[in-house]
Amino acid sequence: MRDGAGAHAGAPSGALLTERAPAKVNLALHVLGRRPDGYHALSSLVAFAGVADRLALAPGPELSLEVSGPTATAAGPDADNLVLRAARHLASLHAGLRAGAFALVKRLPVAAGLGGGSSDAAAALRLLARANGLTADHPAVLQAARLTGADVPVCLAPRLRMMEGAGETVGPPLALPPLFAVLANPRAPVETPGVFAALGLDRGASFAPGAGTFSAPVVPPAAADRGDFVKALAALRNDLEPPAVAVAPVIADVLAALRATPACLLARMSGSGATCFALYPDRHAAARAAGALVRDRPQWWIEPTMLR
Numbered sequence: 001m002r003d004g005a006g007a008h009a010g011a012p013s014g015a016l017l018t019e020r021a022p023a024k025v026n027l028a029l030h031v032l033g034r035r036p037d038g039y040h041a042l043s044s045l046v047a048f049a050g051v052a053d054r055l056a057l058a059p060g061p062e063l064s065l066e067v068s069g070p071t072a073t074a075a076g077p078d079a080d081n082l083v084l085r086a087a088r089h090l091a092s093l094h095a096g097l098r099a100g101a102f103a104l105v106k107r108l109p110v111a112a113g114l115g116g117g118s119s120d121a122a123a124a125l126r127l128l129a130r131a132n133g134l135t136a137d138h139p140a141v142l143q144a145a146r147l148t149g150a151d152v153p154v155c156l157a158p159r160l161r162m163m164e165g166a167g168e169t170v171g172p173p174l175a176l177p178p179l180f181a182v183l184a185n186p187r188a189p190v191e192t193p194g195v196f197a198a199l200g201l202d203r204g205a206s207f208a209p210g211a212g213t214f215s216a217p218v219v220p221p222a223a224a225d226r227g228d229f230v231k232a233l234a235a236l237r238n239d240l241e242p243p244a245v246a247v248a249p250v251i252a253d254v255l256a257a258l259r260a261t262p263a264c265l266l267a268r269m270s271g272s273g274a275t276c277f278a279l280y281p282d283r284h285a286a287a288r289a290a291g292a293l294v295r296d297r298p299q300w301w302i303e304p305t306m307l308r
Contacts, residue, residue, distance in 0.1 A: 015059060018057075019055050019123040020123065021122065022048040024047075024114055024154065026045070026271050027236075028236035029237075030042070030043045032207060033206040037203075041166070042165065043163075043218045044218060046163050049307055055104050058103075060098075060100040061099075062099065062100075064102065065084050083121055086124045086145070087102075097128065112275045113270040141156070150166050150168070153167060160175075176229070179230075179307040180279065181306065182280070182289050184254050185274055189274070192272040196272070198246050209239055240273070261293065262289065263281055266279045
């Protein structure tokens with residue numbers, strides 16, 4: 001589809017700009033409660049993977065989007081894509097914004113707990129900022145991210161950091177030792193609203209994950225050593241994992257398969273699922289685990305990667 005857009009000084013027309021849109025991985029996600037406005041209050045430690053979608057922009061007078069790639073069909077109609085939504089929000093906030101033709105290569109699974117659409121939208125905002133001579137932290141860019149979706153602000157600068165509230169509060173980058181991981185998704189889309197509904201929290205209620213103890217905010221591990229970091233991470237959790245398993249029982253199979261791989265240090269679900277991750281002591285162990293999973297579960301989406 002195409003929309004009109006105003007001209008603005010920036011990259012020359014036809015000069016192709018590209019950005020990666022990496023997978024977002026929730027290393028830990030605590031639900032603190034449900035706010036009176038209906039949104040859930042979250043505390044999450046978010047990292048980003050080496051595996052990514054890729055977005056290109058040819059700056060020009062009109063806004064358009066073409067989607068291709070292995071998971072393009074599952075991404076739904078182009079007109080509903082968060083890339084276009086982000087661009088329109090930024091255009092409404094910054095007069096004379098120059099848009100252009102976006103081309104998205106979709107590699108990440110959809111409705112997978114990896115924030116793929118949000119990362120695509122954040123990449124679109126970075127590209128538009130470059131094309132229009134704006135900084136990535138320009139107020140209009142930040143506001144467009146907030147308006148586009150809850151996970152978009154944390155994806156604007158994809159580095160390990162805390163995400164709080166409904167996603168609107170993003171902390172500074174944090175130090176992270178190299179984490180070698182395998183991502184596994186059973187190709188079963190899981191819609192986030194259904195998982196939160198299964199959590200069963202009323203408006204204004206605090207969340208008690210067990211034994212009457214109310215959930216506390218995530219405290220990021222401060223360890224620079226990978227082993228100590230993973231041990232500290234193991235004391236945290238993803239509160240959406242039990243309701244997600246109730247909605248999509250195959251998630252339990254994914255977790256069991258990851259935990260059964262040799263040298264697995266920790267396995268946990270990301271976001272609202274169904275993608276799960278496992279951590280390993282080195283890249284070779286992660287590669288071996290991914291290879292074994294591909295042989296045993298050829299129908300799954302499986303990627304060895306590094307988190308940062």
